Amino acid sequence: MEVIPEETNDGGDVIMGPPPLPWKTPERRIAKAKRTLSQTQNRPSGSNENSNPGGTPPKRSNNPVQNQIVTAPNANTQMLPKESQSTELRKVTIYFDRLEFVRVLGEGAFGEVVLMVDREDPTIAVAVKKIDLTKTTAEDRSTLKKEALIQRAIRGHRNILRYLNMQTHKNVFELYLEYADGGELFDQIEPDYGMEPPKAQFYFRQLMSGVEYCHSKGVVHRDLKPENLLVTKRHCLKICDFGMATIFRSDGKERLLNTRCGTLPYAAPEVFTNTQYRGPPVDIWSCGIVLIAMLVGELPWDKPTAEHENFTRFVQDRDISHRPWCRFDTNELSLLKMILILTPIKRATIQRIMNHPWFVSNLFHQSNLRRKIPAGNGVSIKQNRMQLGAPISSSQPAAMRHLTTPSVPTSADSQYLTIESFPKPACQKVSFSQPLNVDSLLLNKSQLSASQVASPFAVSY
Template structure:
């Protein structure tokens, strides 16, 4: 039987289950740490006994990811089965999600957006070259490593559109409404053009901090303006953007999929070549040292704790092909990643905040835990949100966003070295909407927020 180490449990010899990174309808994503080297690996767990319909979904995702090897695709290391539990081992993306770098209504610096967009196109070009369509590209599914290298993740909706040189049109309605191409809603559609459209919406979000429309249909006024005359030029997000970026977006978000720009044309566009800000891709020491055989053929039983489930609903386009599988790639729900210094004795003098995943949605406070919880509850109640206190340091907040879509986020309070850290993370809904609500709550709590914030 695997041994326990404090509050952490040993998965196999030398590898410890540090914490849960995310949950879904079919399973969890946990962080594995090597106690001696500090290596980190993400591990998906699926209980096929509890969810017998998960097997086919897992098999499909694994089948696609196992032959993808690219700098900007989240690395797949392998699978292992223990009784009725399926384990999938993936690269751990320490930099968090791309959406966390997007400031609501502002976005990010153009050079930074160009850096990430060029990496995204490099990854998409590779996928399409392999005959794979992702079909759910959005900032929440784009992860970053510790060197800010973008990693495309979550292949739960991916499919093969080209086999042995023969391409097929797709007809499954899937994706996330603000990011889906208009042709997906009428079907059938071209796989590569649909992914390119999603990349265009991602670029708008990065440059402006907002989404251009709720859905690409004739019932959406913003989309109708984009398709029609030049009146769109005077409204946001377009009025925020410079001319060269707009020229690229007009080609990316061309409503006629047959006229839409191709990946190769995007890569050669003047906006993408304005500034070479992308460093040479570097493979991290963790990835180089990781040995999949550590997990693939282990006879020892697995000792796992089961935390309180946190539901995640990964939505498809409403009303069709509802997605019920768990297949998101970490960190869809990004916990406050605090890697305890005891895990690596050689680093026990390190500031405990040093290993926190970089995210904008956290701050420290000067009040006690009880007082902070009371202030947060009063604030969200005043804002008309519903809340549930699942334990003394954990609050789940629910509301409806501007598109009448459920928005759920978690608030965790962590006490470290006499400092209380308040950490917000998205559970369900749009990332930009989540960031807007975080900013509102933070402003309401300004009087208790510490003046000296760590560089998280």
């Protein structure tokens, strides 16, 4: 459970109420919390009625409300906690033998995602992705376990949906994940309007923090989009659905990738070529498209290839006279131009993005900004989703589309790009989303046994 600083009145008393919207919280409130902290730290120990005899400094209060003020985030982050200064999080212990079914969150051709809660503590909830193994091939089953192992390897960051456990029971593969109770980021984007800039900045900062952590662990996601970004009711963004993720660096050695995968409007242009590509620039490109969707509620193109005029006009000619580019201010456009560069080696790095003026500035004054819709036709984010197919869940990472790879994509599957959509040598073995030797990059084969069953046990996070 995330703790967000509560508002205080002039006397320093805490005003209890619903949690504030972080992107609508002016910095003066955070500054007041910092002053309260400073006064508390500088107060002589003898002046505190509860201080220990002999002038021993008082221990930190166990009162959670007081701790909320003490742990107020730095004002420069606009309520966005960093790992080194994150707000207090409640430690949760999950007992798997106490979990009970509540409802189905999403369904697909091979299984479902269900919500389960602890029968003794209903505030503890997990999402369980269940796959019927009798309907899958051996390669599909290997891919499932690789996805789970990758997600386990990068757990520990607040902006990545936490892996809890996996098991195989009665031909059903079960992947236990943290439950994000706020739904998809996609559902918070208003068509043709997006969201207010402070809110977009707030979520984009968290997205970049999570992606930076993935890359530091040698993992590239390759399918970043609003549907694969969940949020909690405390406004914490969670990157999910690592079905197309892979290892691009191991033991300090980086390898090039060649699997063509992802979602067409968000995929980087190099994914569509017949050459190998680096992993991190692909994710950075997708983050740029996600930012566009958050700011204006539309997408710049259906597919980043030369056949699409909108793509060519911006990437090659830098023409910003049409939608959506004419809707951005100078700082926003400057950042997007850094990210959406055709040559991967020239594309902005995560560090450059985090140092950009738009990323670090205070956008509170734009809280009520509502952009005008100019003339012309844009690629609506909602319309794009309806035309090209939607994932099977609106609140949890339930998409299992990477398990089905038709050689001739149907209209419903055409949004998702896989290696099967391209000509390949007859001798080449088809890879869904992982390298064939990923086992050696993660765990030994004994840990990938299909008979692995988790006995009822507890996990804390």
